[in-house]
Amino acid sequence: xxxxxxxxxxxxxxxxxxxxxxxxxxxxxxxxxxxxxxxxxxxxxxxxxxxxxxxxxxxxxxxxxxxxxxxxxxxxxxxxxxxxxxxxxxxxxxxxxxxxxxxxxxxxxxxxxxxxxxxxxxxxxxxxxxxxxxxxxxxxxxxxxxxxxxxxxxxxxxxxxxxxxxxxxxxxxxxxxxxxxxxxxxxxxxxxxxxxxxxxxxxxxxxxxxxxxxxxxxxxxxxxxxxxxxxxxxxxxxxxxxxxxxxxxxxxxxxxxxxxxx
Amino acid sequence: xxxxxxxxxxxxxxxxxxxxxxxxxxxxxxxxxxxxxxxxxxxxxxxxxxxxxxxxxxxxxxxxxxxxxxxxxxxxxxxxxxxxxxxxxxxxxxxxxxxxxxxxxxxxxxxxxxxxxxxxxxxxxxxxxxxxxxxxxxxxxxxxxxxxxxxxxxxxxxxxxxxxxxxxxxxxxxxxxxxxxxxxxxxxxxxxxxxxxxxxxxxxxxxxxxxxxxxxxxxxxxxxxxxxxxxxxxxxxxxxxxxxxxxxxxxxxxxxxxxxxx
Numbered sequence: 001x002x003x004x005x006x007x008x009x010x011x012x013x014x015x016x017x018x019x020x021x022x023x024x025x026x027x028x029x030x031x032x033x034x035x036x037x038x039x040x041x042x043x044x045x046x047x048x049x050x051x052x053x054x055x056x057x058x059x060x061x062x063x064x065x066x067x068x069x070x071x072x073x074x075x076x077x078x079x080x081x082x083x084x085x086x087x088x089x090x091x092x093x094x095x096x097x098x099x100x101x102x103x104x105x106x107x108x109x110x111x112x113x114x115x116x117x118x119x120x121x122x123x124x125x126x127x128x129x130x131x132x133x134x135x136x137x138x139x140x141x142x143x144x145x146x147x148x149x150x151x152x153x154x155x156x157x158x159x160x161x162x163x164x165x166x167x168x169x170x171x172x173x174x175x176x177x178x179x180x181x182x183x184x185x186x187x188x189x190x191x192x193x194x195x196x197x198x199x200x201x202x203x204x205x206x207x208x209x210x211x212x213x214x215x216x217x218x219x220x221x222x223x224x225x226x227x228x229x230x231x232x233x234x235x236x237x238x239x240x241x242x243x244x245x246x247x248x249x250x251x252x253x254x255x256x257x258x259x260x261x262x
Numbered sequence: 263x264x265x266x267x268x269x270x271x272x273x274x275x276x277x278x279x280x281x282x283x284x285x286x287x288x289x290x291x292x293x294x295x296x297x298x299x300x301x302x303x304x305x306x307x308x309x310x311x312x313x314x315x316x317x318x319x320x321x322x323x324x325x326x327x328x329x330x331x332x333x334x335x336x337x338x339x340x341x342x343x344x345x346x347x348x349x350x351x352x353x354x355x356x357x358x359x360x361x362x363x364x365x366x367x368x369x370x371x372x373x374x375x376x377x378x379x380x381x382x383x384x385x386x387x388x389x390x391x392x393x394x395x396x397x398x399x400x401x402x403x404x405x406x407x408x409x410x411x412x413x414x415x416x417x418x419x420x421x422x423x424x425x426x427x428x429x430x431x432x433x434x435x436x437x438x439x440x441x442x443x444x445x446x447x448x449x450x451x452x453x454x455x456x457x458x459x460x461x462x463x464x465x466x467x468x469x470x471x472x473x474x475x476x477x478x479x480x481x482x483x484x485x486x487x488x489x490x491x492x493x494x495x496x497x498x499x500x501x502x503x504x505x506x507x508x509x510x511x512x513x514x515x516x517x518x519x520x521x522x523x524x
Contacts, residue, residue, distance in 0.1 A: 047336075050313050063320055070341060074309075078340015079332060082411065082419055088361045090417035094395075096364040101348045103358045103404055103520035131358075135400035140395060142365055149344065 068156025099149035189259035362412035384420025451521035
């Protein structure tokens with residue numbers, strides 16, 4: 001019996017007011033314990049541009065320099081996080097906004113410089129994630145809402161991928177709860193046919209996965225998501241679900257609209 | 263016996279890196295339960311200027327329009343709050359950053375428009391402050407750090423004076439704890455002689471207050487602080503202390519450097 005939902009909402013939902021409102025209404029209706037993880041969408045880039053801070057990329061990877069970490073701290077940890085909290089409160093969901101620095105829940109290490117210096121980017125050691133304070137919040141009937149930020153324990157905020165944070169939190173909390181980790185994105189789930197958005201595969205296990213691989217059905221976009229899902233399951237997460245933000249409520253039930261992986 | 267310190271740190275401390283470091287080191291050494299409240303100093307104005315958002319004033323009072331509430335949400339709730347949390351964590355203090363919207367701790371009402379439309383400014387009804395979730399955080403050995411923001415329960419973040427938030431939290435928590443409310447500012451305390459920064463009056467009660475008033479010792483700057491202090495005490499706060507940010511640790515003891523009001 002699943003007793004904790006760890007739900008990551010994508011930047012495309014954050015950027016779309018109508019989609020976001022629907023998502024937050026549905027999210028607020030989910031019974032029982034739940035955690036939300038978000039990034040910042042395109043708002044951080046827009047505000048960085050206005051502040052004259054150039055987005056820097058090396059080999060297509062974003063570099064988080066000193067100015068950029070201030071912008072993402074402001075936008076993800078402040079503007080987006082608190083607007084989400086205020087809207088969830090308006091929907092009757094007792095949200096508490098935070099980052100991985102708060103209550104020291106997600107300690108991280110600044111990514112070592114090898115070929116590329118990513119700047120203030122934090123890598124998480126899943127074993128270091130602190131489940132106890134998060135459990136205390138959940139037991140107090142609060143809904144933690146995480147911006148995709150961590151810290152190095154030495155006073156520095158770090159930028160960390162929201163998918164990675166969702167996975168790390170789900171794994172850490174799987175010691176205490178039976179966790180379904182839900183990734184909300186812009187498709188209904190993993191598709192039989194990339195041309196048909198409604199051809200959702202509702203259940204994937206290891207055997208089905210191997211068959212789909214052999215059949216060449218899986219696209220390059222979905223493969224890393226599935227590999228991450230199986231990695232989370234091997235680390236203790238009960239189930240992973242990939243689905244549309246609009247379907248988040250039904251995707252917490254037994255009869256899912258999206259793709260359940262277990 | 264005091265068992266909760268509610269401490270407000272002023273904008274001048276936030277704006278001064280050396281003073282802030284000393285303050286945070288001392289704050290982290292305070293034994294027992296504590297809550298920190300902060301505003302944003304001049305950083306919000308600086309970032310607002312860079313974003314091309316003009317600071318607006320009517321009769322010397324700042325107006326919080328739609329652009330401005332976004333800036334203060336970013337800067338107070340994001341940049342300043344998370345940097346304080348990360349630094350406190352580095353000092354071994356298990357801080358959790360929040361606003362009045364988080365866990366619905368400080369519901370507020372948008373200030374009604376009379377002569378002046380203050381914009382997105384929140385007025386607090388002290389009876390509506392939620393002590394239960396804050397108690398749960400304190401009992402989990404967390405140190406809540408509040409940015410000076412509230413919400414209207416309908417999805418809107420509101421700007422609220424940090425002194426007012428500190429007072430409202432101290433009053434609400436005085437139902438559960440014996441609270442000393444500490445205001446940290448740039449003077450050592452209430453002075454016998456405005457020209458002598460070391461002429462601190464260490465204890466003021468109602469009788470001493472009346473004598474000081476009769477003697478004309480109190481300056482216009484300190485009178486509202488003292489009136490607010492007595493108002494907090496009349497609403498249940500055990501003690502109020504006014505002192506320098508540098509002295510915050512000794513100001514949690516019995517032999518205070520600042521001015522203790524009770």
